[in-house]
Amino acid sequence: MLGRIFLYLVSKGRIFFGVLFLAPVLSQFLNYNKIENIMGIPTLIPCLFVGFLWGLYATIKGRWF
Numbered sequence: 001m002l003g004r005i006f007l008y009l010v011s012k013g014r015i016f017f018g019v020l021f022l023a024p025v026l027s028q029f030l031n032y033n034k035i036e037n038i039m040g041i042p043t044l045i046p047c048l049f050v051g052f053l054w055g056l057y058a059t060i061k062g063r064w065f
Contacts, residue, residue: 014064018055023047 027047
């Protein structure tokens, strides 16, 4: 049971990387460059969306670019 859960999480690792690492880094980059809101919402929310989509793309295609 635990092995199946671990294999599932590893198979979705690129999505987790996109959401848990790329999104905060992109958000901090935007905040550093004085872009604190995007259309009235904090930068973290669009960055989470972008990180999820980028991780999903990497999972489907098998590569990041």
